[in-house]
Amino acid sequence: MRLPKLGWVRIRWTRPLGGRLRNATVLKDGRRWYIAFCVEDGLVELAPNGKPPVGVDRGVKVAVVTSGGWMCDREFFTPGETIRLKRLQQQLARQRKESMRRAVARAKLARLNARIRNRRADFLAWTANRLTRDHGLVVVEDLKVKNMTASAKGTMERPGSRVRQKAGLNRAILAKGWRGLLTAWRRDVRQRRQGGARPVERGRRAGAAARTGLHRGLLAERYGVRPADALERIEAVAAGEEEAAVLGVEPGVPVLAITRTTSDEQGRAFEFSQDVFRGDRTRVLVHVSGATGATHSAREQGRLVRFPEVTG
Known part of the structure; x- marks a missing residue:
């Protein structure tokens, strides 16, 4: 391959380019040199594969x-x-x-x-x-x-x-x-x-869903414990030093503290979670159904929203 100011250089191909060459970048990693190619492959967005x-x-x-x-x-x-x-x-x-x-x-x-x-x-x-x-x-x-x-x-x-x-x-x-x-x-x-x-x-909530699905699946499989009712409490509190460092705010700034208690079919509490969110990046949505009295809430922290069901 011919490079500007270097002339012809011998390289070892690791894979075909697979498209129209746009530019190349020379990289050094330790004693090794690499060339990264940027190509226009013309690929379109793939269709869903139908898997879960x-x-x-x-x-x-x-x-x-x-x-x-x-x-x-x-x-x-x-x-x-x-x-x-x-x-x-x-x-x-x-x-x-x-x-x-x-x-x-x-x-x-x-x-x-x-x-x-x-x-x-x-x-x-x-x-x-x-x-x-x-x-x-x-x-x-x-x-x-x-x-x-x-x-x-x-x-x-x-x-x-x-x-x-x-x-x-x-x-x-x-x-x-x-x-x-x-x-x-x-x-x-x-x-x-x-x-x-x-x-x-x-x-x-995406990470919470992963953790919740993991430990609830183990509880249901090993001990037969399944969630039937949950109570969630939302209140504004002042951020402590530890919370402020993690959330990137000043200590004392108002934040949202959310606690959730989940009970099984016998009314026994088996899960308790306590989370703190930035007030300027969190929105609470509540939907109340007049027929059943069921309440659905969601916390929005980005592009999409998940709606966990809360009864009570």
Whole structure:
């Protein structure tokens, strides 16, 4: 291939272009060089494949949990690599800039990070392929990952609290590749020639549906406990320091606190949840039926709305 200012370069093709070439980008990753091609493939939007929908929750303890109870996770670091990564970072911080030893340490650190990054990319691509292959619609949480992984150190006038704990949470979120999972989903849908699931970003209820479907399915299967009645309470409260750091607001700002208690057919409470939402990004919709007195409520936090049924 002939590149500007470089001339003819020998490359190894990994796959056919599959379309009209628009531009090429040269990338360097450690000691390796890559060329990324942007092509116009002319693909149109695929028709639905008729398979069942699924809700997906992205977590820190387990990377992916679906509403059907399927859990998928993988460790990207081995114990030895964790120790080596920390040692290399310490060496890099203590060495003199622009020295030969610092360059060697940087090269070793880059190779180790590339190996970890490749494992993560392989896991995300495999997970996205299984979800788009087996489902017609994938509903995921509309999480603001950039806001969730922001530092909690604050300013000189208003210093933050639990900064080190928040930094550990930020690293755990970024290590699981939450944003990369959505990118892998969209890429897999584009590459499929038959129908596949298109990820739809919803509010927090998408993740809640995944968690609720998982543990309620286990309760019904193992103990015969099924939900029959639920009571939900909504009130405005002042945000504490921990809630303010997570939601990205100032402490003391009014937020919505929602508590929900679910009971079984015998009237025994078996589920209790307590959530806090930003008031400027949450809308509560209530529909009351005059014939039955049933009340339906929904919390809107993004593009779409889910309507959980609440009686009482």
